[in-house]
Amino acid sequence: MRFVEEFRDPALAKALIAGIDATATAIGATKDNPVRIMEICGGHTHAIFRYGLDRLVHEGIEFIHGPGCPVCVLPMARVDEAVQIAEQPGVIFTSFGDAMRVPGTKKSLLQAKAEGADIRTVYSPLDALELARRNPEREVVFFGLGFETTTPSTALTIQQAAREGMKNFTIFCNHITVPPPIRALLDDPDMLLDGFIGPGHVSMVIGIHAYDFIARDYGKPIVVAGFEPTDLLQSVLMVLRQIEEGRAEVENQYARVVPELGNPVSLAAIADVYEERPSFAWRGLGEIDLSGLRIREKYALYDAEARFGIGYGAARAREVAEPEGTECAAVMTGKIKPTGCPMFGTQCTPETPLGALMVSSEGACAAYWQYGGRRAPEAAE
Template sequence: MSLNTEFRDAGRVKALLAAITPVADKVAARLGRPLQIMEVCGGHTHAIFRFGLHQLLPESIEFIHGPGCPVCVLPVEAVDQAVSLARRKNVILASFGDPLRVPGSRGSLLQAKAEGAGVKVLYSPFDALALAQNNPHKQVVFFAIGFDTTMPGIACSLLATDRAGITNLRFLCHHIRLMPTLTGLLEAGEIRLDGFVGPGHVSMVIGSRVYDPIASHYHKPLVIAGFEPVDFLQALYQLVRQLAEGRCAIENAYARVVKEAGNPAALKAIDRVFESGVDSHWRGLGTVPGSGVRVRDQYRHLDAAGLLETDVPVEADAGPAWCNAVLTGRIKPHQCPLFRRQCTPEHPAGALMVSSEGACAAYYQYRVGEVT
């Protein structure tokens, strides 16, 4: 199977566009406004612009860019905690690359590194075990962020640390779970949404069945999509068909990867290490009931929360208010007055410009010349 022949095939893309356009136009005419579709995942935002789908789709479809980029919703408080740990003489703060550039109230991890703090970029949380073993006189802390997609890897690394008896490695966990985040958005009712393009990567872990309340309780259709043009358009076609037929169901257009029950081994690892249902604060979203996790008591000795000073003042949500407006779909990135001016990927003023999955970074890279 080849991506170019199977999922980027121009003929299949044209056929799907020809199928989507009249259906979307008809529903939009009935509603008297464009359809408002939220693509939950930052990977989908990136795909829409990377493949130019926004230029091919009809104006009767408007995308609301969802909160599914973990770097974008990382709270200032989490960055400040990581920076304060990294500045300690005996600490090595290990992290994936993207979180390093997220601005906190006292600068970013990258700035701390430039000033001499012990910050190390790793590609896998498992590399933190070797880092700790090779630096026995240092306290290593892995900065663990992300949705349900990254949680199994972190959970397995933590379990491996415990099994190996490594005592100088801990995990600073700021994980966000997708389902409570989606239901929190719907409960808040701030955004008018007609349906969701469901995330492919998260769904690979949590499955498709878990979304049932989105249709049965909130009466919104959701179709899970992959990240190639044919994948995405197939899901969009199924979504607009549902809206045209007045149906509301959870459908899976990425069945080659996403199963109904998800990945049981990954879910088991998450459940073994993390207690879910913690009310947590996220950048741009505020406090979302039940969206966070905490490390279970059994593994508290590996939780870096125990290393934090309790008297550090917590900044609730620093950063430009425009980021909040983009994250909640009230403006598009290029409508932010800082876009391409004071805020660029080289010098991000807000978190949405940091990760390539951030809506602002996607607009910057693919919608060249657009400044309001």
Template sequence: MNYTDEFRDPVAARGVLAAIERVVDEIGATKDKPLHIMEICGGHTHAIFRYGLDKLTPPGLEFIHGPGCPVCVLPMSRIDECVDIAERPNVIMTTFGDAMRVPGRRKSMMQAKADGADIRMVYSPLDALELARRNPGKEVVFFGLGFETTTPSTALTILQAHADRQSNFSIFCNHITVPPPIKALLDDPYMVLDGFVGPGHVSMVIGIRPYDFIARDYKKPIVVAGFEPLDLLQSVLMVLEQIRDGRAEVENQYARVVPDEGNPVSIAACNEVYQPRPSFEWRGLGEIDASGLRIRDKYAAFDAEVKFEIGYGTGPRFTGEQDGCRCGDVMTGRIKPHACPQFGKGCTPEMPLGALMVSSEGACAAYYQYGGLRLEAVE
């Protein structure tokens, strides 16, 4: 049995689309004055374009693509620092594959590998820990990045390394959290948002309660969503019904996977290993208070920033973008990807200039892959 079929049923989808159109009409939204719904997660952005949901929904509804891909929001300075560590003698740098092509100022990790640095792709931080066991004469560093979805696996790996006293293993920690940038976007006077489709995988770990401030303080509805077409369409309908009814609540469409209170084992591991940074830079968004995680002093032996004397507070930082790159404007909803002058020209998935073209979950890559490449972008 294919358990995705029921979530891709075209008959059911047509029914939900009809309901969406009816509610949009009841609200009075039009193409000239649309409702703006932001999908926070890059996986949702990918699904919207893969299934053409942006073309199926009525013109009175506009999707705004949020900063929902951890690779996409990684600042250039952190790539530079990662390359710096990787190019040192006797270092094996390990990373997930989608981070390899993110451009830094000097080079990407893929280019550093081509230049001779020992950089290896792994599927989990435990793979990196195993490399450390097998290479006692090398310093093995794992490039830890991602939202709350991947923070538990890194935390549990640090706890295992601590128990094993694996002294040649460390983490270059770039884990970030989702709620603070949502607040930053809501505080941005240029942002016009009517509601949110909330991240499913992140919420699997943290639950839905961390989003309470969106409804309570900003009076905006948010619905945590799954990743199949009907998940997304139902979630959009739930957001629209809240807007129509004058409600602002946190709702959970993805209850088959996401418990309201999250995963207590994962939360406990993260609280044991990490503490918030005072601030952390998000590519295109700037410094956001308490949005990044650092490794607690108790586990400083496994903190690559401490071990290699690198990272925040150790020197000047580059906070800009590549010339002509408008990733920041795309992530904040100011422009669509095809409005960037580099889209499809100087920036393609094969040779990305900006981070949004690197990951398949980036808005620019999704536009490019699934037909968002507009004629005016290539003429």
């Protein structure tokens, strides 16, 4: 298959691994003194473990798993509010499937559905809009969730609803942006990072210059990467070569997909429909200024928070604690590996998840579980 097979070529992968080994050795990377590279995107985390890249690269390379899963960083208070909306009489609540099993403080959306709420899995916000057309007597709400990757589709759907004059369709907006949490991580004195692998799908929308501050203000290299094994290997090599040469730049390995300036149609739709929230709570990171989006006043008719009187309560979001004994926040910020959590693989499994990292399709804990990273907590690093 074109654009897939050539990026899984074993000979090319071996050549890239040899280049990584040579460069890592040249800069003095060792198991005890590794180069710490954070992959921001949860899709990259899963690809690293799916293809065993963590075991193929030089022992002096350590992958640090960042907060790149929008489902995982959603605070439990917002899950609670989603359930609250879904349980209103006459509501059809719609969501992507990976958000259905994320625990709130009392229940998940899937549990609310089992108790009788009309909650349906959809594949796009346009599916939810079609449900609203077919059910004019019902309120249809879409759980708008995700980074800049999914934000344009929600924005375009709101614009379509406005053109049609829809009266029974709203979005529960929880869209967030990638650059602010990266800055928050870099400002954390406990985070020791040498470089970044930048998110490919997000960058398709926003381009590569949104990350200029990483190189300019913090002196860290970042390479926007694709999702195939040779994409990631080449990106690691590009980060290492920047370190070897004393450079800190934003480079685009995924140029076949990611335009330098992003997607102008998507960016225009986002700018038209959304504005920045003053702050937004991130699970594991706390409040981050200007990191969330909300629907502009001119589209207030399609804002579920306005329709159902559920305002964003930052203080309340902070007060919701993680399940006792879990280390979701530390895993989410790359401070420990999933196997370092005492609940991993014991009380927290895909069948009985305690945190979003185990149920999300991009969660780090799910990656470790699915691709053989399971170890008893006492054996974890």
